[in-house]
Amino acid sequence: MEKPAEFSVRDEGGRAIVSLVGDWTANTLGEAPSRLAQAMRSHSDFSVDIRKVRRLDTAGAFALVRAAGPTFDLKTVLARPQNERLLELVGAAVRVKPVLANPPRGFHELTVRIGKGVVNVAYEWIDTLAFLGHLLVVVARTAVFLFTDPKRIRWAAIFSLAERAGLDAIPIVAVTSFFIGAVVGLLGANMLSQFGAEVFAVELIGIAVLREFNIIITAVLLAGRSASSFAAELGSMKMNQEIDAMQVMGVDPFEALVLPRFLALLLTIPLLTFVATLAGLFGGMVVVWSVLHLGPTFFLQRIVDNVGAVHFWVGLSKAPVMAMVIAGIGCRQGLEVGGDVESLGRRVTASVVHAIFAIIMIDAAFALLFMKLNV
Template identity: 85%
Template sequence: MQKPAEFSVQAAAGERPTVVLSGDWTANNLGDAPVGLAEAVKARGDIAADIRKVRRLDTAGAYALVRALGHDYDLKSVLARPESERLLELVGHAVHVEPMKIQPPRGFHELTLRIGKGVMNIGYEWVDTLAFLGHLLVVVVRTLGFLFTNPKRVRWAAIFSLAERAGLDAIPIVAVTSFFIGAVVGLLGANMLRQFGAEVFAVELIGIAVLREFNIIITAVLLAGRSASSFAAELGSMKMNQEIDAMQVMGVDPFEALVLPRFLALLLTIPLLTFVATLAGLFGGLVVVWSVLSLGPTFFLQRIVDNVGAVHFWVGMSKAPVMAMVIAGIGCRQGLEVGGDVESLGRRVTAAVVHAIFAIIMIDAAFALMFMKLNV
């Protein structure tokens, strides 16, 4: 049976007053005893201590006694059993230890530490990315099997809903942006080529630039800022609310329920958005050529068909599936890496957009080198 922590002050005539502790001086039984003990010691000044009647003593009780007696009190003069005496010495030594001040690294040392941490973080990110891709590949292969064995297992409703929200709803912004990009390319081309009397070749410049590069680049960058951030925020908020953990406890694979529908939704919609961007960009160039160079739509379209051709169009469209996989993969991966705080969510959403745009530029450069080597 536990007893509350108690103390009493015994003072004989002509002798040093002694505070006698009894009961259980443990964390669960201290109560207000440490406060009263400190007031009693402070009121009488020089006082002795006797804890031999204490039944149980832990670090909390020892710290209460050390704090009440004062840091300059000699704990060796406390009357105690051997085990209690050792505990008092341990706690008293810990109280008197001065905290070690560690000077933060500066100058070249700080630079080397930041570089080392950056290299290690790149390694960790690479390993996590490979694990994410491996898990996603397994889910894709398993879903392909469901198409033939159990088509109802595929989450068609989630795929088409995400395709509408992440892809089709982006048609207006993609079309408007591509229109102005095509117009700017046409205006710059007309002004530059006019110096050489070759302004008619602005049509070929617009066609090649829009069909080959700007259609997919503008579409991918807009989806990186629109869909990748959305995917990261949605999955990150679910991770913060432990909804993903609950899905795993219920036996539902988050990759199959959350990642794959977003992956397939962008894979289905980005070719359509690229085609819309192509039409809008060509239309913007047509408007500029018609208004600045007085070249009609029939002339514009005929030169596009004769001198540009469909090869450049298919070159641009061939990049669309790769861009879709990269955008969806980066957005979902960053969302699944969110921790339990809002700061982590904001950091991961920002990283999703930045990484996606960086990957888009790098992939487009790789495609350009590949097609140049293939002479396409």
């Protein structure tokens, strides 16, 4: 049973002897340290006897050293060897003065931040390559299972994620693409009317929607909707140590969690791109019909004759790349979550920002490629 920390003071030949008894631990100190400090301050010459202390931990040793003040001398303490060693360590630690480093300022601070940024980019690149390598191994293994043992593929998870991450996004993709097509139609009709070429607004809408806006709008919406969802789901599992438990049981998290999300987006993005194309053309057609008084038949005929299907296939060819980038960034950021909520929020935000940035960069690379190919 623990005994509370107590002490007594007696006078021997003009010298105060402070005797400590009981347990001087963090759970039993109570008000004893403050009373001990007050008693020691009232005597200029004193010694301490702690031989009757049952238990002494760092909290009790620190309380004794602090009560004795800067004049504390281990030679004035009567103690057992183990307690004497503890007081020596605590006293040495208390006497160490913290070294305050001056934070870098001005140009020095700028160089430090740039250096840290470069190092972080290098680490991110290495982690991305490791993630990609692991994913490629899982994809190759799954391709073998497709022909040898199809039951090992998690079809239920793939189709469930395809519905949740893809099909449920059809309304927002359709509505957004409709208004994008309508805005392009309004801008085209307003600008081209100055040159008497309002009819070419149809070609402007067709090329813009079929070639760029259908896949861009779809990818950006999925970056904000699915990439953040993947990062939050995997991050929550990482925080709860569910992924560690899967590894202990011999289940590969990439095979069980990452690959189904990749395949789900690969299946649904082409469909969402097609829906965005129809909605964008419909929005542009409504504007052309209401503003320029060109009917739907005329609109569709000019799309078929002057725009053609090439631009649609150009836009659709970007869909698998966008799907892999969105799913990869979302899953990778989720697997990088630490053990706190702040890390989860930071990684979810990073997944959306990185995915949108990658989408814009990839679209620009495709534009340059198709320009060189004259497509």
